[in-house]
Amino acid sequence: MMTLVTGGAKCGKSHYAEQLLEKFAGKKYYIATMEPYGEEAMEAIARHRKLRAGKGFETIERYTDIDGLAAPGGAGEGTAESDCGCTSADCEHEEKRAPELSPVCAPAEFRLPRGCGILLECTANLCANEMFKDGRICDPTERILRGFRRLKDISAELVIVTNEVGSDGISYEEGTAEYIRVLGTVNRLTAQMADRVVECVYGIPVVLKQE
Amino acid sequence: MIMITGGAFAGKLEFARAQFGLNEDEIVDGTDCAPEDVFTAKCIVHYERLIRRLMEADGKGDLYGANGADEKTEAASTGGGAPKNKNLCPLTFTDRLLCENPDAVVIMDEIGSGIIPLEKGERLWREQTGRAGCRIAEYADMVIRLCCGVPEVIKGMRESIVVGGRS
Numbered sequence: 001m002m003t004l005v006t007g008g009a010k011c012g013k014s015h016y017a018e019q020l021l022e023k024f025a026g027k028k029y030y031i032a033t034m035e036p037y038g039e040e041a042m043e044a045i046a047r048h049r050k051l052r053a054g055k056g057f058e059t060i061e062r063y064t065d066i067d068g069l070a071a072p073g074g075a076g077e078g079t080a081e082s083d084c085g086c087t088s089a090d091c092e093h094e095e096k097r098a099p100e101l102s103p104v105c106a107p108a109e110f111r112l113p114r115g116c117g118i119l120l121e122c123t124a125n126l127c128a129n130e131m132f133k134d135g136r137i138c139d140p141t142e143r144i145l146r147g148f149r150r151l152k153d154i155s156a157e158l159v160i161v162t163n164e165v166g167s168d169g170i171s172y173e174e175g176t177a178e179y180i181r182v183l184g185t186v187n188r189l190t191a192q193m194a195d196r197v198v199e200c201v202y203g204i205p206v207v208l209k210q211e
Numbered sequence: 212m213i214m215i216t217g218g219a220f221a222g223k224l225e226f227a228r229a230q231f232g233l234n235e236d237e238i239v240d241g242t243d244c245a246p247e248d249v250f251t252a253k254c255i256v257h258y259e260r261l262i263r264r265l266m267e268a269d270g271k272g273d274l275y276g277a278n279g280a281d282e283k284t285e286a287a288s289t290g291g292g293a294p295k296n297k298n299l300c301p302l303t304f305t306d307r308l309l310c311e312n313p314d315a316v317v318i319m320d321e322i323g324s325g326i327i328p329l330e331k332g333e334r335l336w337r338e339q340t341g342r343a344g345c346r347i348a349e350y351a352d353m354v355i356r357l358c359c360g361v362p363e364v365i366k367g368m369r370e371s372i373v374v375g376g377r378s
Contacts, residue, residue, distance in 0.1 A: 008322070008323025009323035011341055012341075164323075165327075166325070202348040203345035204354050204366045
């Protein structure tokens with residue numbers, strides 16, 4: 001079962017998404033895509049961690065390359081708790097990371113186990129990380145969707161949280177405009193893949209698609 | 212309590228007038244009303260703007276003193292960005308609204324579905340509005356969302372209003 005949860009800022013998406021996995025009895029993973037840089041990011045992460053506390057999630061920080069978390073060729077079962085093991089050789093997360101955040105990046109060989117429950121939050125951060133990572137803009141649509149498809153294949157229950165960013169009516173410069181376009185496309189294609197799509201409106205879940 | 216939401220100019224106020232038979236003097240506007248008026252009014256429109264005004268009052272004209280301030284400056288790191296006066300805290304104020312005026316019709320725009328604003332104060336406003344809105348929606352017996360003037364009951368008894376949305 002795959003669910004896409006969308007909505008604007010601070011609309012109760014995370015809380016709702018967690019509820020969807022509340023009764024899931026198997027191993028549960030939370031894939032966090034937001035890079036912990038800056039004071040507000042820290043606050044948001046701390047708040048979300050508090051929300052998740054005691055709900056049985058193992059947290060994996062993964063800012064790009066979701067496909068690599070579930071692609072064949074890894075160690076299979078494994079623990080996500082380890083040193084920062086981003087696949088790229090020039091990873092700088094270790095030194096940039098604030099001391100209060102324990103490193104939970106999955107090692108390169110870590111693979112999510114088959115039949116697990118997954119909550120990924122959120123597509124909007126993942127999309128920005130993939131798009132702007134090398135100082136130039138690329139189109140990560142296919143790459144992101146390949147990752148999501150892989151998560152869907154291996155998991156028993158998958159919840160993906162995304163964000164609505166296209167409804168403020170403001171014309172942005174090229175990079176941001178491209179980001180809005182790409183995220184819109186990724187969201188549409190993710191919704192096609194999902195069995196269920198839910199939009200949160202001030203905390204109220206509105207079902208947009210249910211198969 | 213009844214909550215009515217949706218984007219700007221989606222027909223929320225029009226709908227409220229028709230559905231609940233409200234007179235003009237029963238409606239207060241968060242844009243310019245005295246904040247205390249919402250505790251007795253039958254209907255409040257633009258509650259999101261009242262939240263903004265509470266934050267501005269707290270920051271003496273600036274949203275928590277956070278807008279326009281370069282985040283790297285000392286002023287922003289030491290002063291801006293947090294509520295100072297408890298009575299002006301949007302969530303505390305909202306709790307008082309739920310407590311003192313539980314039968315009100317609260318109309319509130321959705322403002323969170325855009326790119327994260329560059330100014331910290333604007334980000335804080337989105338955040339406070341979102342949180343306050345979640346609290347009102349949780350408490351409300353009915354939440355109605357309008358799109359292109361078409362109401363959809365997203366919480367509560369659908370049968371009690373004329374619904375044009377999905378059923």
